[in-house]
Amino acid sequence: MPIRTAYKAQIDYISILDEDGNFDDKLAPAGKEGTLTDEQVVFLYERMVECRTLDEIAFKLQRSGRMYTYPQNKGQEAAALGSGFALRKGVDTLVPCYRENAALFLHGLPPELIFLHWMGDERGNIIPPGVNVTPIAIPIGTQMLHATGMAWAYKMRKDDRVAITYFGDGATSEGDFHEAMNFATTFSVPCIFFCQNNQWAISVPRETQTNSETIAQKGIAYGAHCVQVDGNDLFAVYKATFEARERARKGGGPTLIEAITYRLGDHTTADDARRYRDSAEVEAWQRRDPMIRTRRYIEKKGLWNDAKQSAMEERGRAFANDVVRKSEGLAKPDRNEMFDSMFAQLPPELQRQRDTWATHSLGQGIGAEQLQR
Numbered sequence: 001m002p003i004r005t006a007y008k009a010q011i012d013y014i015s016i017l018d019e020d021g022n023f024d025d026k027l028a029p030a031g032k033e034g035t036l037t038d039e040q041v042v043f044l045y046e047r048m049v050e051c052r053t054l055d056e057i058a059f060k061l062q063r064s065g066r067m068y069t070y071p072q073n074k075g076q077e078a079a080a081l082g083s084g085f086a087l088r089k090g091v092d093t094l095v096p097c098y099r100e101n102a103a104l105f106l107h108g109l110p111p112e113l114i115f116l117h118w119m120g121d122e123r124g125n126i127i128p129p130g131v132n133v134t135p136i137a138i139p140i141g142t143q144m145l146h147a148t149g150m151a152w153a154y155k156m157r158k159d160d161r162v163a164i165t166y167f168g169d170g171a172t173s174e175g176d177f178h179e180a181m182n183f184a185t186t187f188s189v190p191c192i193f194f195c196q197n198n199q200w201a202i203s204v205p206r207e208t209q210t211n212s213e214t215i216a217q218k219g220i221a222y223g224a225h226c227v228q229v230d231g232n233d234l235f236a237v238y239k240a241t242f243e244a245r246e247r248a249r250k251g252g253g254p255t256l257i258e259a260i261t262y263r264l265g266d267h268t269t270a271d272d273a274r275r276y277r278d279s280a281e282v283e284a285w286q287r288r289d290p291m292i293r294t295r296r297y298i299e300k301k302g303l304w305n306d307a308k309q310s311a312m313e314e315r316g317r318a319f320a321n322d323v324v325r326k327s328e329g330l331a332k333p334d335r336n337e338m339f340d341s342m343f344a345q346l347p348p349e350l351q352r353q354r355d356t357w358a359t360h361s362l363g364q365g366i367g368a369e370q371l372q373r
């Protein structure tokens, strides 16, 4: 028998506004759905400035002992904003990781909740009613399964809603990614899988993380629509996510979007990326910074200038200061709260801990007085 080709596939790469300022208006025709208007680009650029300012302030807070740790979003703002903006606020649901703050704010998450989270205050995870965002997921990959389940529920209820889940390149090496993709495609649920391929999973480079040539192609095995985009290109990210949203709404099932981007900062404030990254690589990506690219675009169109930039930076600082004030100004929670939200009636050991503030695990009968010594 002759050997025939059982399957052939390709991955498209979308770039609309490149790092040299070239703009492809065939891919983004003005006035068409899926293309950002000038006003929208200015609006999103302003959100980028806010998010970047917040990142800088968070870094300083951590260094001065006012925040436990923090993962900067620096360099990935276009990926977050372009995708978040393509989803409908109050309708679709964002199921995030920890590097898409700007998308969450767009959907109404009060920014101080993100700060509270990283200050170790559980109240940062209490999402206000009407805000369709789940708490940020620290265990890598788990949120993809949650998003799949939510999207399945939307489908069963015939709700016109879509879930988008965010995750990193490293997360696609987790079993959760494969289980979620398999389930989501088999049941054709309205879920978008948005991978922020920022080239690193802490100190593990993308090349040694997986043998796949692209992350996007991992979805082909599951029968998902798969596309790669320039993740630092607001227009390309918006277009790909908009199309994925419409496909999902129309019953076309999940899309895996691989956004090629770069983590310009350390993994978190607990990391020092200089120990494992080449400075030439970082400098090359600094030139592709989405903020620089977007600013140049709006300047060239006469929509932005130095005076507007200074005014925006001022507003960015005021925004960040307000977030600090709100997160630090909250009265400390009652220390017994951690006992009071899980059980209607505390089991005896927990009751003992609540009463004595001592733990049984340190030995029988050790009470608070002994622990203090």
Ligand SMILES: Cc1ncc(C[n+]2csc(CCOP(=O)(O)OP(=O)(O)O)c2C)c(N)n1
Pocket: 099, 138, 139, 140, 141, 167, 168, 169, 170, 171, 172, 196, 198, 200, 201, 202, 263, 267
């Ligand atoms: C289940 C699990 N394993 C390991 C970790 C430790 N960890 C935290 S972040 C991270 C790397 C994640 O890389 P990636 O998915 O590329 O996301 P990025 O941080 O680059 O945005 C790891 C291994 C974790 N949080 N959860």
Ligand SMILES: [Mg+2]
Pocket: 168, 169, 170, 196, 197, 198, 199, 200, 201, 202
């Ligand atoms: Mg990564």
